[in-house]
Amino acid sequence: MPLRDQKKSRVTLLDVARHANVSRATASLVIRKSPLVGSETRARVEEVMRELGYVYNMGAARLRAERSHTVGVIVPNLTNPFFAELLSGIEAMIDDAGLVVILANSGDLVERQDVVMQRMREHGVDGVILCPAAGTEPTYLRRATEWNLPLVQVLRHISDEADYAGVDYAGGMHQAVDYLVSLGHHRIAFAVHGPIHSAYHERISGFGEAMRSHGLGADMIIRVPNQLGEIANSANLLLNHSEPPTAVICFNDVIALGLSAGLYDCGVKIGSDFSLIGFDDVTDAEAMRPRLTSVSTAPATIGENAARLLLSRLRDPLRSPEKIVQQTQLHVRQSCAPAMIAAV
Amino acid sequence: MPLRDQKKSRVTLLDVARHANVSRATASLVIRKSPLVGSETRARVEEVMRELGYVYNMGAARLRAERSHTVGVIVPNLTNPFFAELLSGIEAMIDDAGLVVILANSGDLVERQDVVMQRMREHGVDGVILCPAAGTEPTYLRRATEWNLPLVQVLRHISDEADYAGVDYAGGMHQAVDYLVSLGHHRIAFAVHGPIHSAYHERISGFGEAMRSHGLGADMIIRVPNQLGEIANSANLLLNHSEPPTAVICFNDVIALGLSAGLYDCGVKIGSDFSLIGFDDVTDAEAMRPRLTSVSTAPATIGENAARLLLSRLRDPLRSPEKIVQQTQLHVRQSCAPAMIAAV
DNA sequence: AAAAGATTTTAGATCGATCTAAATGCGCAT
């Protein structure tokens, strides 16, 4: 029983309406679950939809209703475990709301971000969750406002004029520094990598504040490679320092894993000879031995927060900008030891 | 200069056409880069588009052209590093082709897969790249054919009636077994987890074949938990065996990381006391010490292969089904030692 | 200059759903 010729087999709402002996507008009210339709009529139309295998055409609805039920998600990296967990949290919330995620990788480049943002606009996304590429200017977010495009910044804060879901990076740095100081460490390094962005600045200044609050110097900041496999070689930056640190706080768990491997290669025993703290507490770090002490940021929860903000923005476009800042939690495990027995 | 009232600020192709003194159809031909338009006319129309900030409406185009320029990607897990790398490869190829990825997580459940597949159809995706949930039947893929929905299976093979991009799992198992046997190991275990699917069967049978080809028993298969943090506890399954193995091949690198940690906890030295091989060679395993010997499957490349197949299918819908099977490569590092000095 | 052929542009219909106000049907009261 073809309703259309073989080249186009799509069952439309008009087909459904004809079979159910109602108008297209009634059939449309049925699929939108409008209370204005009688229950008999509704049942009849729904039965016909099932029989004919009707599939809603979101594209057609979108043209008239000016709503695509899609959300753009732009991240700077797809393979870093942190972003994988963030994306997981975002997708779960968006899915729960009955929308779909259109995904793009900016590669942490503003030019690529422009390209994918334009593509999102062409696809008429209802809103965007953006982890801004390094170097993104506040004017960039202002343009989204001009476009009437709902937007949530996540993890990297560019502007107070848009919603933001992030982490209390400074608070997390304080927790790490305070803990190491409580173990008697005075020479504490901070290992960083990646591009300069708000999350970077917050961690740097958080480290500085925390160290100074204990009357300690905050200048021992080493820069390591971005690639996990190359970070191990940077362990000697710590060991060959004129005044070697007794502990290191890592910008993220990728650095913690990499430095841990490098210190192992140099015969240094973490958790006795040397203390090390990660940041983010991603799942992948669970396999590290000794067990990693890490500042937990719960990336999946941050993703959920971002999605929550966007969904809220879609319901109330004129709501004033809001921030959800996730508090960190230090998970003490076995990668740190008191400084007195940790002397190198 | 609002061209519409404030409630709807969208610049349409009709606006562009009026400003450029051409018809809508001509303006449409310009944005589609049709060779049928004169260069003067083209330049004029393009200039007007820039001035007015015209943004293409993909949804409108889709309604008439029956093409959405979107590709559905359904994976069973978003946080496993393997799938993160696979997704990265897919997104890169799809982006290169000027399409966008609509992402969904099936949670490895057929019922969820049904829901997200339906949603993909409503959104009118041009095609789907599907890593089938465990328990997916061949009839499931047959339905995609009935829907005229281009589909590529990736990693888990359900049916010969659809394109498939995967790995030569059996070949990889042979490489691992051959290598351990070349080191003198005879008692080799195989550590598995996760749901039963084609990739699972291929690895099991590949292990069996490889072991039997060396006249060895293939019954030492241990099942470990799915969560990375819980796998370590399974190390004693190896150590407390009536005839303890001297080596283990891990179903994937997640298991390798987890068992490595568990063996460390038991005081077993990998790469001297005991030999261990991973599978997939994901980036995250680069931090392991001793350095992990792993069978490389290049997940990002598999993702690219899957996308390549789908793009090819979009160009030639009637092409016969094709398979791209990625050959594995054993990356020998330091997690294995000869059996004679590896006696437990 | 006129005709023929090639190139470029156009008019009107179409895609499948939603919107909006009008029409219709039903139940109740007089």
Next chain:
DNA sequence: ATGCGCATTTAGATCGATCTAAAATCTTTT
């Protein structure tokens, strides 16, 4: 039986792009 009020259904326009064949314009040939 008629009128009123409410519930339900409907007709026609709309959304913004593409499709398709016809019309218009330009170039070349006779």
